[in-house]
Amino acid sequence: MFKVSSADGTTIAYDRSGSGAAVILVGGALCDRASTAPLAQQLSKHFTVVSYDRRGRGDSADTSPYSVAREVEDLGALITALGGTAAVYGHSSAAALVVEAAAAGLPITKVVLHEPPYGPDDDASQRESDQAGAKVNSLLAQDRRTEAVQEFLTMAGMPPAAAADLAAQPGMAEVAPTLAYDFAVMDSAGPGGRIPFGLLAKVTQPALAVCGSASPPFMIDSARAVAKALPGGRLVELEGRHHVVPPEVLAPVLTEFFEA
Known part of the structure; x- marks a missing residue:
C-alpha cells in the first residue's frame, strides 16, 4: 500500500502494480480499492495500474466538509504521484467523478466512463x-x-x-x-443527476463509454447519450453483460482502447 497527500492534506491510500503507461481505476458507490483490484491485476500485464480508496473509504482519510472539488484534487494528487499524466477509468457514479476531473483540466490522457448512472430528463x-x-x-x-x-x-x-x-x-x-458523497457527485455534474451535456463537451480527451446489454435500461441509455455528447467519444456495448463486468471480459476492451 502507498499513500499520497491531497491538496487539503487528506491522506489517500492506493495500490500500484505493473509497468508502462499509467492507468487509474476509480470505484463507484460502496467500493474501495479491493473492488477494482481484480481488474487492476488484469491490466497490470500492460500498464502501471493504480487502485485507490476514495476519501472516507478503506485506508484513506477524510476531511469535513465534503466537496466534489476535493475528490477531483485527490485524483490529481494520484496523477502527480504517477508522473504527471494518466488514463482514468470510472465505474458507475465514479464515472461522473471522472467527467468532473477531465472537464476541470486534470492531465488525463484517456477517459473510460462505465455506465455513468445519469437519470432520465423527465x-x-x-x-x-x-x-x-x-x-x-x-x-x-x-x-x-x-x-x-x-x-x-x-x-x-x-x-x-x-x-x-x-x-x-x-x-x-x-x-x-x-x-x-456519490449523490453529491451526481448532483454536481447535472442537477438531479441529469446528463451534464455542458460538462461533457469540455472532455476533449479520447473517451470511451461502456455499457452492458443486460444492464438497467436507463444506464444503457445514459452510456449511449454520453458517448454521443463527448467530443472524442465512442461506445462499446458488452453483449449479455450487467453493471458489473468480469475483469477478464472488461480488461481486453480497456487494453485495446488505452493502447490505440
Missing part, C-alpha cells in the same frame, strides 16, 4: 430519483447505515432480498456514509 423520473436520494440521506443522518445501503441498492435496481443480504455484509456499514 420530471417524473427526477422526482422519483430525488425522493429516493433524500430517503438514503435521511437514513444516514439517523446513523441507520445498513438500512441506507439497502435503500440505495434497491433504488439502483437490485431485488430487495439481494439488497438486504449485501447491505448486511461486513464493511458495508463502515462505507455507508460515503453514499452521500
Whole structure:
C-alpha cells in the first residue's frame, strides 16, 4: 500500500502494480480499492495500474466538509504521484467523478466512463430519483447505515432480498456514509443527476463509454447519450453483460482502447 497527500492534506491510500503507461481505476458507490483490484491485476500485464480508496473509504482519510472539488484534487494528487499524466477509468457514479476531473483540466490522457448512472430528463423520473436520494440521506443522518445501503441498492435496481443480504455484509456499514458523497457527485455534474451535456463537451480527451446489454435500461441509455455528447467519444456495448463486468471480459476492451 502507498499513500499520497491531497491538496487539503487528506491522506489517500492506493495500490500500484505493473509497468508502462499509467492507468487509474476509480470505484463507484460502496467500493474501495479491493473492488477494482481484480481488474487492476488484469491490466497490470500492460500498464502501471493504480487502485485507490476514495476519501472516507478503506485506508484513506477524510476531511469535513465534503466537496466534489476535493475528490477531483485527490485524483490529481494520484496523477502527480504517477508522473504527471494518466488514463482514468470510472465505474458507475465514479464515472461522473471522472467527467468532473477531465472537464476541470486534470492531465488525463484517456477517459473510460462505465455506465455513468445519469437519470432520465423527465420530471417524473427526477422526482422519483430525488425522493429516493433524500430517503438514503435521511437514513444516514439517523446513523441507520445498513438500512441506507439497502435503500440505495434497491433504488439502483437490485431485488430487495439481494439488497438486504449485501447491505448486511461486513464493511458495508463502515462505507455507508460515503453514499452521500456519490449523490453529491451526481448532483454536481447535472442537477438531479441529469446528463451534464455542458460538462461533457469540455472532455476533449479520447473517451470511451461502456455499457452492458443486460444492464438497467436507463444506464444503457445514459452510456449511449454520453458517448454521443463527448467530443472524442465512442461506445462499446458488452453483449449479455450487467453493471458489473468480469475483469477478464472488461480488461481486453480497456487494453485495446488505452493502447490505440
